[in-house]
Amino acid sequence: MVPLQLVVILFAAAAGLAVVLARDIVRQAILFSLYGFALVVLFVVLQAPDVALSALAVSGIAYPLVLVSAIARVRARDKRGRE
Amino acid sequence: MSRTVRLTMVGVSLAGFAALLAWGVADLPSFGHYPGPYGDLIVKLVQPQRHMANAVTAVVFDYRGFDTMGEELLLFAAASALALLLRETREDEVEDIREPVLSDAIRGGGLLASIVTLVVGLYVVAHAFITPGGGFQGGVVLAASLAFLFLAIEYQRWGKVAHSSIMEPVEAFGAGAYVALGLIALASGLAFLENFMELGVFGRLSSGGSAILLNLASALAVAGGFLVIFGECLQENVGARHGSRTNR
Numbered sequence: 001m002v003p004l005q006l007v008v009i010l011f012a013a014a015a016g017l018a019v020v021l022a023r024d025i026v027r028q029a030i031l032f033s034l035y036g037f038a039l040v041v042l043f044v045v046l047q048a049p050d051v052a053l054s055a056l057a058v059s060g061i062a063y064p065l066v067l068v069s070a071i072a073r074v075r076a077r078d079k080r081g082r083e
Numbered sequence: 084m085s086r087t088v089r090l091t092m093v094g095v096s097l098a099g100f101a102a103l104l105a106w107g108v109a110d111l112p113s114f115g116h117y118p119g120p121y122g123d124l125i126v127k128l129v130q131p132q133r134h135m136a137n138a139v140t141a142v143v144f145d146y147r148g149f150d151t152m153g154e155e156l157l158l159f160a161a162a163s164a165l166a167l168l169l170r171e172t173r174e175d176e177v178e179d180i181r182e183p184v185l186s187d188a189i190r191g192g193g194l195l196a197s198i199v200t201l202v203v204g205l206y207v208v209a210h211a212f213i214t215p216g217g218g219f220q221g222g223v224v225l226a227a228s229l230a231f232l233f234l235a236i237e238y239q240r241w242g243k244v245a246h247s248s249i250m251e252p253v254e255a256f257g258a259g260a261y262v263a264l265g266l267i268a269l270a271s272g273l274a275f276l277e278n279f280m281e282l283g284v285f286g287r288l289s290s291g292g293s294a295i296l297l298n299l300a301s302a303l304a305v306a307g308g309f310l311v312i313f314g315e316c317l318q319e320n321v322g323a324r325h326g327s328r329t330n331r
Contacts (some may be wrong), residue, residue, distance in 0.1 A: 001114050033254055049215035050139040053207065057223035065230060069316035076323035 008045045012038035025071055032063045129262040134282040134290045135212040143217060144294040144301070152261055152298070154219075155304050159258045159273025162308040166247065169315045177321050182238045200228035208302045212291040218298040222305025229306075230313050238321055240316075250310040257304025263298055 015035035022028040036059025043052035112118045125138050125146065135141040143151050183188045207214075208221030233241045265276040273279055276297070283290030293296075 014233075050137070050217070050220070053216045054223075057220050057227070061227040061230070062223055062312075065227075065313055066316055069320050071090040071322050073316070073323050076320065 005042075005045050008038070008042045012042050014038075016064055026068070029067045029071065032067070033060055036060050036063070089168070107294035118248075120126070128284060133278075133292070134285045134295075136286060136292075137212050137215060140211045140217040141291075141294070143219075144211070144297045145278060145291075148265070148294070148297060151301065152276070154257055155261055155301050158305060158308045162254060162311045165312050166251070166315050167180065169319050177238075177318055177325070179272060180238065180321055180325050182235060182321070184235065190235050193231050197228050197231035197235060198233055200224055204228055204306075208289055208298065211298045212294070213286065213288070218301035219305050222302040223309055225302065225306040226309035226313065229310055233317070238317070239265055245310050245314055247311055247314050250307045250314060252307075254304055254307025255307070255309055256300070257300045261297055261304065264293060264300065268285075268293070 012035065015031065016037040019028055019031045019035050022031050036055060039059065040052050040056045043049070043055055098264050115199075125142060129135055129138045129141045133141050133145055135145075184193075204221050204224035204227070206217055206221075207216035207224055211217035211221070229245050232244065234242075268277045268279045269275050278292040278294060280292040280296075282292045289295070
């Protein structure tokens with residue numbers, strides 16, 4: 001295992017831990033896309049550019065989009081519930 | 084249940100999982116060592132057999148095109164199910180909502196990001212058999228391009244561009260075309276989804292045979308599917324924020 005791979009694996013592990021430890025759900029969604037980015041870098045470092053592109057598109061764009069809009073939806077409902 | 088009992092239960096199950104994980108990891112081939120013959124065979128055969136440079140897309144759209152069809156129909160089913168479930172807010176309820184983008188920075192940045200991702204998406208789809216990427220990745224990037232456009236223009240106008248009455252047929256056409264291409268091969272006396280076109284010259288955009296059409300079909304299906312999902316989520320949000328009739 002070359003040092004670069006080790007660094008990226010540790011980065012992915014730290015980002016994954018951050019997702020689990022975050023309490024605020026929006027912060028968690030943003031940290032998740034950071035974790036996804038760590039995985040993308042890991043795939044590039046391990047010479048799997050096709051997988052990296054898929055991961056970039058799904059965990060960097062598609063998943064956070066759906067997640068954030070779902071959170072906004074639930075918050076709007078909560079707000080109305082309180083009113 | 085007391086704290087001690089709970090901690091003991093968690094400790095026992097965590098130790099069990101840790102043991103299973105250690106057992107599994109111990110049996111893995113050593114890091115960076117690839118044991119199977121298939122990858123090496125594909126890398127050797129893909130250029131003479133299929134005239135493609137990117138072995139990964141060659142596997143996805145040619146050697147195991149049938150599996151890819153399943154993946155594609157899976158996304159189709161997911162988008163359809165989501166559109167079915169998020170029927171709380173209807174289109175006519177968000178029709179009159181005006182939400183102008185007030186920040187010039189967001190408008191400019193959104194437009195720029197949209198143009199850049201559009202070019203990248205088209206590149207990734209077109210170069211599927213030459214450079215990394217392909218219909219699936221490119222399709223998501225193309226969908227992201229239209230999603231970025233949402234930052235640049237008002238929801239009302241965005242809804243006209245990426246309306247579900249446009250995106251649903253795009254998605255359905257892509258998914259249907261994939262199956263139809265398989266049936267065309269079947270009708271010409273070949274196996275389902277087998278290549279039925281000229282393979283072309285190695286390294287050209289036009290080479291790869293009918294897998295090119297499969298690639299384009301899946302790009303359409305994936306881009307359409309993601310935009311249906313995004314559009315439905317967005318419509319729900321806008322409806323919820325402005326308190327549409329059914330939500331009141």
